[in-house]
Amino acid sequence: MVSEYHDVILGHLFGSPPNRMPASFLLSPSSHSLRSAMFIFDRGFLTFVACLMVGVALSAEDEKRPNILFVLVDDQSPFDLKVYNPVSTLDSPVIDRLAAEGMVLDGAYHMGSWSGAVCTPSRHMIMSGRTVWHLPRRSSKKRTAAASDSLAPVDLAEHTMAAVFNRAGYDTMRTCKNGNSYAAANEKFTVSRTATKRGGTEETGSAWHANQVLDYLRERQSNVPFLIYLGFSHPHDTRDGTQELLSKYGAVNHKDRNSLPPSDPRQPPLPINYLPGHPFHHGHPRLRDEVNVSGVWEKRDPQTIRNELGREFACDENIDTQIGRVLAELKAMGELKNTYVIYTSDHGMAIGRHGLQGKQNLYQHTWRVPLIVKGPGISPGTRAEGNVYLLDVLSTLCDLAGVTAPETNEGTSFRSVLNGTNKKIRDVLYGVYCGGTKPGMRCVKQGDWKLIKYDVMDGDVRETQLFDLAENPHEFLSEHHKAAVTSLTGTVPLAHQKNLADDPRYAAKRRELETLLLSEQRRLDDPYRLWDQPQK
Numbered sequence: 001m002v003s004e005y006h007d008v009i010l011g012h013l014f015g016s017p018p019n020r021m022p023a024s025f026l027l028s029p030s031s032h033s034l035r036s037a038m039f040i041f042d043r044g045f046l047t048f049v050a051c052l053m054v055g056v057a058l059s060a061e062d063e064k065r066p067n068i069l070f071v072l073v074d075d076q077s078p079f080d081l082k083v084y085n086p087v088s089t090l091d092s093p094v095i096d097r098l099a100a101e102g103m104v105l106d107g108a109y110h111m112g113s114w115s116g117a118v119c120t121p122s123r124h125m126i127m128s129g130r131t132v133w134h135l136p137r138r139s140s141k142k143r144t145a146a147a148s149d150s151l152a153p154v155d156l157a158e159h160t161m162a163a164v165f166n167r168a169g170y171d172t173m174r175t176c177k178n179g180n181s182y183a184a185a186n187e188k189f190t191v192s193r194t195a196t197k198r199g200g201t202e203e204t205g206s207a208w209h210a211n212q213v214l215d216y217l218r219e220r221q222s223n224v225p226f227l228i229y230l231g232f233s234h235p236h237d238t239r240d241g242t243q244e245l246l247s248k249y250g251a252v253n254h255k256d257r258n259s260l261p262p263s264d265p266r267q268p269p270l271p272i273n274y275l276p277g278h279p280f281h282h283g284h285p286r287l288r289d290e291v292n293v294s295g296v297w298e299k300r301d302p303q304t305i306r307n308e309l310g311r312e313f314a315c316d317e318n319i320d321t322q323i324g325r326v327l328a329e330l331k332a333m334g335e336l337k338n339t340y341v342i343y344t345s346d347h348g349m350a351i352g353r354h355g356l357q358g359k360q361n362l363y364q365h366t367w368r369v370p371l372i373v374k375g376p377g378i379s380p381g382t383r384a385e386g387n388v389y390l391l392d393v394l395s396t397l398c399d400l401a402g403v404t405a406p407e408t409n410e411g412t413s414f415r416s417v418l419n420g421t422n423k424k425i426r427d428v429l430y431g432v433y434c435g436g437t438k439p440g441m442r443c444v445k446q447g448d449w450k451l452i453k454y455d456v457m458d459g460d461v462r463e464t465q466l467f468d469l470a471e472n473p474h475e476f477l478s479e480h481h482k483a484a485v486t487s488l489t490g491t492v493p494l495a496h497q498k499n500l501a502d503d504p505r506y507a508a509k510r511r512e513l514e515t516l517l518l519s520e521q522r523r524l525d526d527p528y529r530l531w532d533q534p535q536k
């Protein structure tokens with residue numbers, strides 16, 4: 001009956017008789033009562049058409065293309081945030097609300113780096129949707145043989161985030177730090193206000209980035225949708241927070257290498273997987289992040305780490321406040337409901353976890369990134385594993401906005417995760433750190449199982465770690481079980497919570513993941529092989 005009625009409507013609209021007339025309409029037209037009925041029907045039909053047209057007008061208004069606010073912070077572990085780590089002492093009410101109104105992705109990763117400046121490939125991947133070994137060659141003189149053998153199209157910048165959205169008729173605006181990014185892609189934003197702001201005042205800190213966006217929104221005289229890239233320079237070191245927030249988290253901007261910062265009960269506790277040192281060399285001698293970050297240097301004692309975490313949290317909370325100002329402005333403008341807000345970081349961060357300080361490792365605290373998305377069609381307060389990379393963001397934004405992703409894109413849209421259709425978009429995840437001695441670190445994850453391999457320091461360090469993340473989510477090592485550590489962290493891991501690589505019960509699982517790692521290396525054109533792999 002529905003399809004028959006539909007046919008009649010089409011007949012009225014397009015002037016052609018319906019193919020199949022419903023039986024109730026096949027009566028003699030000479031009948032007076034029938035003519036009356038037809039008159040009533042036509043009036044009803046006209047009313048229906050009028051409603052339809054109003055509906056079309058309303059839906060055109062409703063279906064205005066969405067705005068995009070892409071928020072990228074610099075160097076933040078997901079475990080800073082309560083939404084990923086309920087015992088975190090960080091106050092981030094705006095991010096908490098974003099999560100409550102949108103979706104939290106638990107499995108969001110960056111694919112890795114061939115440089116100590118992990119920001120650089122990460123941001124190239126975000127802008128281009130390319131995989132880590134398919135990024136443009138670096139212009140630096142320090143170019144490695146592997147990275148110079150570029151597998152990226154020469155005109156890739158023309159197919160990056162802002163270029164794609166400019167062509168689709170969007171207004172594009174970016175504020176971010178200077179450097180360690182993808183300059184040719186960044187230049188495509190029609191409005192760009194960049195400066196590195198890591199100070200503790202309105203003008204020198206995170207407020208400056210938010211102010212650029214607020215000024216842009218208030219000055220903008222355009223009805224077309226916008227894509228705003230709101231990048232913060234913090235919580236990357238130097239973590240000079242505002243005095244008020246430093247005080248809240250009991251931290252000081254410690255500058256004296258020869259003394260320890262004061263301890264303060266308001267400081268965040270040591271991370272659950274804190275170690276006073278990593279059990280073997282991470283493979284990148286003289287790496288700035290591990291030896292020369294002001295306030296930490298090579299120290300891993302509890303006072304230094306807790307003070308630095310306090311500084312990190314002061315910067316995190318300030319960012320949270322600044323995002324809140326931008327969201328309030330969008331709400332006041334009536335644009336918030338039609339805006340996808342994406343919150344993420346270019347990579348995670350150690351700050352004492354596993355005895356490391358920096359971003360050059362593949363433990364979950366550093367390989368993973370926070371990823372929270374709110375916007376039209378996303379059910380509030382939802383969570384999904386996702387298994388996404390940051391390089392999937394470009395195709396996802398295109399998908400959400402009804403824009404065709406560029407042919408150079410290698411990412412996969414995770415819109416189906418955001419709208420609740422899928423829980424994840426892939427099963428296997430690959431990670432690399434190859435910025436120090438070669439071939440470096442590699443990891444692969446499938447389900448709850450994760451393998452990390454280290455082949456560094458000219459063969460002096462050849463290590464394998466195997467974790468069951470369902471049982472050992474913090475990747476505890478045997479070092480975490482030592483009394484000297486548990487007395488500091490207050491956490492005694494369960495006996496089975498350790499590296500399982502040499503446990504004969506998991507030999508088959510280890511072999512399975514080693515095979516998977518090699519196949520991922522081949523698939524992604526990883527130019528290196530590890531000591532125990534075939535060299536092709």
Ligand SMILES: [Ca+2]
Nearest residue numbers: 074075119346
């Ligand atoms: Ca970074």
